[in-house]
Amino acid sequence: MSKQAIIGQEANGAANLASAFPRYEQTFPTLTAPEIARMRRFGEERNYKHGEALFETGKVGPGLFVVLSGHVAISERDGLGRVTPIIDQGPGQFLAEIGQLSERPALVDGHAEGDVTTLLLPPAKLRALMVAEADLGERIMRALILRRVNLIRGGAGGPVLIGPGTSAGVIRLQGFLSRNGYPHHLLCPHVDADAADVIARYSPLPEELPLVVVPDGTVLRNPRESELARAIGMVRAVAKDKVYDVAVVGSGPAGLSTAVYATSEGLSVAVCDTRAFGGQAGASARIENYLGFPTGISGHALMARAFNQAQKFGADIMIPVEVRSLDCSRADGVFGLTLENGDVVRARAIVIASGARYRRPQIERLAEYEGRGVWYWASPIEASLCTRQEVVLVGGGNSAGQAAVFLSGHASKVQMVIRGGGLGASMSRYLIERIEASSNIELIFNAEVIGLDGAKEASLECVRWRSRLSPEEMRFNARNLFLFVGADPATNWLEGCGVKVDRAGFVITGVSNGASSPASALETSVPGVFAVGDVRSGSVKRVGGAIGEGAQVVAALHGYLNDSARPSL
Numbered sequence: 001m002s003k004q005a006i007i008g009q010e011a012n013g014a015a016n017l018a019s020a021f022p023r024y025e026q027t028f029p030t031l032t033a034p035e036i037a038r039m040r041r042f043g044e045e046r047n048y049k050h051g052e053a054l055f056e057t058g059k060v061g062p063g064l065f066v067v068l069s070g071h072v073a074i075s076e077r078d079g080l081g082r083v084t085p086i087i088d089q090g091p092g093q094f095l096a097e098i099g100q101l102s103e104r105p106a107l108v109d110g111h112a113e114g115d116v117t118t119l120l121l122p123p124a125k126l127r128a129l130m131v132a133e134a135d136l137g138e139r140i141m142r143a144l145i146l147r148r149v150n151l152i153r154g155g156a157g158g159p160v161l162i163g164p165g166t167s168a169g170v171i172r173l174q175g176f177l178s179r180n181g182y183p184h185h186l187l188c189p190h191v192d193a194d195a196a197d198v199i200a201r202y203s204p205l206p207e208e209l210p211l212v213v214v215p216d217g218t219v220l221r222n223p224r225e226s227e228l229a230r231a232i233g234m235v236r237a238v239a240k241d242k243v244y245d246v247a248v249v250g251s252g253p254a255g256l257s258t259a260v261y262a263t264s265e266g267l268s269v270a271v272c273d274t275r276a277f278g279g280q281a282g283a284s285a286r287i288e289n290y291l292g293f294p295t296g297i298s299g300h301a302l303m304a305r306a307f308n309q310a311q312k313f314g315a316d317i318m319i320p321v322e323v324r325s326l327d328c329s330r331a332d333g334v335f336g337l338t339l340e341n342g343d344v345v346r347a348r349a350i351v352i353a354s355g356a357r358y359r360r361p362q363i364e365r366l367a368e369y370e371g372r373g374v375w376y377w378a379s380p381i382e383a384s385l386c387t388r389q390e391v392v393l394v395g396g397g398n399s400a401g402q403a404a405v406f407l408s409g410h411a412s413k414v415q416m417v418i419r420g421g422g423l424g425a426s427m428s429r430y431l432i433e434r435i436e437a438s439s440n441i442e443l444i445f446n447a448e449v450i451g452l453d454g455a456k457e458a459s460l461e462c463v464r465w466r467s468r469l470s471p472e473e474m475r476f477n478a479r480n481l482f483l484f485v486g487a488d489p490a491t492n493w494l495e496g497c498g499v500k501v502d503r504a505g506f507v508i509t510g511v512s513n514g515a516s517s518p519a520s521a522l523e524t525s526v527p528g529v530f531a532v533g534d535v536r537s538g539s540v541k542r543v544g545g546a547i548g549e550g551a552q553v554v555a556a557l558h559g560y561l562n563d564s565a566r567p568s569l
Helices: 003-020 033-042 123-132 134-154 168-179 193-202 225-231 253-264 299-312 380-384 398-408 429-437 543-565
Strands: 044-048 053-055 064-077 083-089 109-121 160-162 185-187 211-213 219-221 243-249 269-272 316-318 323-327 335-339 344-352 356-358 390-394 413-417 441-444 447-453 462-467 473-476 481-483 487-489 529-531
Touching: 033 064, 033 109, 033 123, 033 134, 044 064, 053 064, 083 109, 109 123, 123 134, 123 299, 134 299, 160 168, 160 193, 168 225, 168 380, 193 211, 193 219, 219 225, 243 253, 243 335, 243 543, 253 269, 253 299, 253 543, 269 344, 299 316, 344 543, 390 398, 390 447, 398 413, 398 429, 398 441, 413 447, 529 543
Parallel strands: 160 185, 243 269, 243 344, 269 316, 344 529, 390 413, 390 481, 413 441
Antiparallel strands: 044 109, 053 109, 064 083, 064 109, 160 211, 211 219, 323 335, 335 344, 356 487, 447 462, 462 473
């Protein structure tokens, strides 16, 4: 082959990579010799023979590899045994994605092409590098995030969901994986031969769909989120002998803010959440009044940045785990959070950031259609079900306004049902103006939804409503109803631990707790237990306020932990 042909082939290869991976140079940067030299004190050399695996899909990855010599082939392998080449990495390039910050299973395979020499940085050393070498750490962090984004777009490395895209089980699991930033892909048995073969082999009952094939080939039948999380390695076992400085319950804006500020100041932090990071803010289609984002940002994107930031500083984030109770007896000098599986997370201080659960109004047959036409958030998954359809949305707050604007770009019409007589007292002005300017959002004031109709065990077909000024019942022919009618505090797990709550169940803070020093504004009736964000009585119920309280509570945590460490006189 001529030199010109080789050059042309290499140029075509580079062009193909650039088109396959947006922002290719940032996603797969090549480190310089001085940069690699700076990294050496954080790692150790490892050698691999031709064909040997550096990491494998579904198995916990050892950390970040820097290729010193040779090449490594990166490929996708799903639970159906299908292997797809992704990219070849050579000298000066590094192998990892965001999961390697916290000892999570690899999402792709990496095999040596010829003899390979690498520099391996385990997760703890990788996090130390990012803090100590800020400019280099910034480049690596950006690449790790972009690689995860590309994996999500391609569905590489995650579980395979097999079933109709409109089924309640598929939508539920897609929502769970998407909100946790976990790659996956969906195969419909009506159009994909491999999916049809799996369906024929396992003969699932209708209620057992979707089938989920995890990377090791295990097939799950319509699993619960916690079952799927265990199967793909999202949840790690709790270290029984570890005592954290702080355990945070909830990974919404307040919880993640606490984790970021506390870990960046040297505290060891565990964060527990029952479903996904981001809380209600993570489900917001667009936030436009948060400081520093003049063009707006989706709630999920904002919370994903905070989630990655907390991992960068070393927070142990446990999702999904349900906290069942808080033991405040401190028999051994620490608090205990008992999880649903019986494990106990032990910590010297507790931050309650469990937020609030979406309120379920008194609507006839509501429970029957949850997940089959009734939704409590509006993500791209739900929006795709509403294309060119009329939808009904209930609520008059900012979350409702953001959802209405977002859905108006997909639905033919959004019927917005508001219990009150206006929006001025409950919604930001910029959202009101945007709604009023939209040609396909209709505002219906002084009204309420009273019932739902449709065939039994089928999708929603009709929404019944009436004006609060008239007894006459009216109907919308709609297959999707979105509810944004407030939330109730998630505080049931606090029963019996001595933490005081108000009549509505929100946690009371800033009251005297019998300690020798005045109580912090964020400390509860139990010394060493603090509350931040929406779960706290009197909080402003805004993303900015929650993030501010998460930062503010760290100073109070330092004060409490320092006092508790002093010997009594």
